[in-house]
Amino acid sequence: MLHIKCPHCGMRSQNEFSYGGDATVKRPELNKEVSDQDWNNFVYNRKSLRGKHKELWQHISGCRQWIKVERDTATHEIFKTAKAHEDI
Amino acid sequence: MQKYSIFNLIKNAFSGHQKWDLAWKDATPKKEYDVVIIGGGGHGLATAYYLAKEHNITNVAIIEKGWLGGGNMGRNTTIIRSNYMHDDNALFSEFGMDLWRKMSQDLNYNVMFSPRGIINLAHSDAQMNVFARRGNSMRLNGIDAVLLNRKEVKEIIPMADFSDNVRFPIFGGLMQPSAGTARHDAVAWGYARQADSMGVDIIQNCEVTGFDVVGGKIQGVRTSRGDIKVKKIGLCVAGSTNILAEKLNMTIPVETHLLQACVTEPVKPVLDSVVTFGAGHFYISQSDKGEMVMGGDLDGYNSYAQRGNLPTLQHVLTEGIAMMPFLSKLKMLRTWGGIMDMSMDGSPIIDKTHIEGLYLNCGWCYGGFKATPASGWTFAHTIAQDRVHKLNEGYSLSRFNTGHLLDEKGLGTKTWIS
Numbered sequence: 148m149l150h151i152k153c154p155h156c157g158m159r160s161q162n163e164f165s166y167g168g169d170a171t172v173k174r175p176e177l178n179k180e181v182s183d184q185d186w187n188n189f190v191y192n193r194k195s196l197r198g199k200h201k202e203l204w205q206h207i208s209g210c211r212q213w214i215k216v217e218r219d220t221a222t223h224e225i226f227k228t229a230k231a232h233e234d235i
Numbered sequence: 236m237q238k239y240s241i242f243n244l245i246k247n248a249f250s251g252h253q254k255w256d257l258a259w260k261d262a263t264p265k266k267e268y269d270v271v272i273i274g275g276g277g278h279g280l281a282t283a284y285y286l287a288k289e290h291n292i293t294n295v296a297i298i299e300k301g302w303l304g305g306g307n308m309g310r311n312t313t314i315i316r317s318n319y320m321h322d323d324n325a326l327f328s329e330f331g332m333d334l335w336r337k338m339s340q341d342l343n344y345n346v347m348f349s350p351r352g353i354i355n356l357a358h359s360d361a362q363m364n365v366f367a368r369r370g371n372s373m374r375l376n377g378i379d380a381v382l383l384n385r386k387e388v389k390e391i392i393p394m395a396d397f398s399d400n401v402r403f404p405i406f407g408g409l410m411q412p413s414a415g416t417a418r419h420d421a422v423a424w425g426y427a428r429q430a431d432s433m434g435v436d437i438i439q440n441c442e443v444t445g446f447d448v449v450g451g452k453i454q455g456v457r458t459s460r461g462d463i464k465v466k467k468i469g470l471c472v473a474g475s476t477n478i479l480a481e482k483l484n485m486t487i488p489v490e491t492h493l494l495q496a497c498v499t500e501p502v503k504p505v506l507d508s509v510v511t512f513g514a515g516h517f518y519i520s521q522s523d524k525g526e527m528v529m530g531g532d533l534d535g536y537n538s539y540a541q542r543g544n545l546p547t548l549q550h551v552l553t554e555g556i557a558m559m560p561f562l563s564k565l566k567m568l569r570t571w572g573g574i575m576d577m578s579m580d581g582s583p584i585i586d587k588t589h590i591e592g593l594y595l596n597c598g599w600c601y602g603g604f605k606a607t608p609a610s611g612w613t614f615a616h617t618i619a620q621d622r623v624h625k626l627n628e629g630y631s632l633s634r635f636n637t638g639h640l641l642d643e644k645g646l647g648t649k650t651w652i653s
Binding site for chain 2: 148149160161162165166168169183184187188190191192193194195196197200202218220221222223
C-alpha cells in the first residue's frame with residue numbers, strides 16, 4: 148500500500164487518492180498557433196519514465212485537492228509531495 | 236530437429252529420456268544479422284518464427300534482457316478471444332484464432348489450446364443491448380457470438396450469484412464459444428524451438444544499451460554482450476517500450492502500468508469457460524490444474540515494479556465474490572504483477588517508424604497473449620516487406636495524429652474515466 152503525504156491533510160493511504168498522470172505535461176498556450184504535433188504530444192505522447200516520476204494525484208476521498216507527487220516508478224518510493232501550483 | 240511424437244516418446248523412454256535434443260540453443264551474438272528482434276517474449280519469438288517460415292529470413296537474432304518468456308508471456312492469464320466490435324480488431328483477432336487452432340500441429344508442440352468459450356456477463360437491459368450490437372458486429376465479421384439470456388447463463392455457470400438481492404443481477408451475457416485458453420509457456424517454447432531449428436539465434440541475458448542511427452536509418456544495436464550490425468530492428472518489448480523509446484529519442488502514445496493477477500488453491504472442476512463480470516473489471520477461468528485464475532484492474536499509476544499493491548487486489552476480488560460467492564471460501568495461492576504497455580486508445584501499435592529500419596510492436600494493454608500469433612505474423616510481414624499488412628493497417632502509430640483512434644472499449648491508460 149502506498150502512503151501519500153497530502154500537503155493539505157497529512158499522511159494518508161493510497162485508497163483515498165486517484166491518479167492523474169504525468170505532471171510535467173503542459174497544455175499548449177491559448178491564442179497561439181499550435182501544430183498538430185504539439186497537440187499530439189500534449190494529449191497522447193508520454194515519456195513514462197522508469198525511476199523518478201513527477202505526477203498528479205487527487206485526494207479524492209479527502210480534501211479533493213489535486214497535488215503533485217514525486218515517486219519512483221520502479222520501487223514505488225515516494226520522495227516528496229507538493230501543492231498543485233508549487234514546483235516539485 | 237527431433238519431432239515430438241508418440242513414437243519418439245516411446246523410443247526415448249528406453250534411454251530414460253536422457254537423450255532428447257535441447258529444444259533450442261543458447262546462442263552467443265554474432266557481429267551482424269539481417270534482422271534483430273528485441274524482446275524474447277511471445278510476440279518476439281512468434282515474429283522470428285514467421286520471418287523464417289513465411290519470408291525465408293533466417294539470419295535473425297532475438298535479444299532478450301532476461302530469460303525467454305519471462306515477462307508478460309509468463310504472467311498473463313492465458314485467455315484467447317476475438318470478441319471485438321471494430322473491424323480492425325475483429326479481423327486481426329479472428330485471423331489469430333485460426334493460427335491458434337492450428338498452432339499445436341504447426342509447431343509440433345502441444346500448446347493445450349482449449350476453446351472453452353468466453354462469457355461477458357450483462358447486468359442491465361442497456362448492457363444487453365450493447366452486447367447484442369457487439370455480437371451482431373462479430374457475426375458480420377465471421378466470428379461466432381451467441382447472446383445468452385439469464386436462464387441460459389445459469390445453465391453454464393450455476394455457481395454464479397443468481398439470487399434476487401444482488402447489487403448487479405445477471406441479465407444475460409454475450410458468449411464467444413470458440414474463445415478459450417492455452418498453456419502460455421508452451422506457446423513461447425514452441426515458437427522458440429521452431430525458430431531455433433530454422434536458424435534463428437535466441438540470445439538471453441543480453442540487454443540493449445543503445446542504437447546506432449545514422450541519417451535516420453538503423454545501422455546497428457549496442458548490447459551488454461557487444462555491438463551488432465543490423466539494418467532492421469523489431470521492437471517487441473511490451474512493458475519496456477517507453478525505456479527503449481527514450482534511447483531512440485521517441486515519445487510514444489504509451490504509458491507503462493502495473494496489472495495484477497492471482498490464482499487460488501487448486502479445486503475440483505467447477506468452471507469450464509472464461510467469465511467476465513460486466514459491472515466492473517474482473518474475469519475468471521479455471522486452469523487444468525484446478526486453480527481459479529483471476530484478474531482485473533490496473534493498479535492505476537505508472538509503474539515498472541512487476542509487483543502490485545493489495546488495495547487493487549482487494550477491489551478486484553470484491554467484484555469476483557459479488558459475481559461468484561463461493562470464491563470467498565478459497566485460499567489465495569499466488570498473486571503476481573506484470574507491466575503493461577497501456578496505449579492511449581486501448582489498442583496496440585504494429586507499424587513502421589520515422590526511423591528507417593525500425594519497426595514498432597507495442598501497446599498491447601490487457602490483451603497481448605491472445606494476439607501472440609497474429610502479432611508475430613503481421614509484424615514479420617511488416618519487417619520483411621517494409622510495409623504494413625492489411626490486417627495491421629489499423630494499428631498504425633500515426634492514428635493518434637490523424638484522429639483514427641481504435642477506441643474499442645474506451646480503455647486506455649486512464650482507467651479512472653472508464
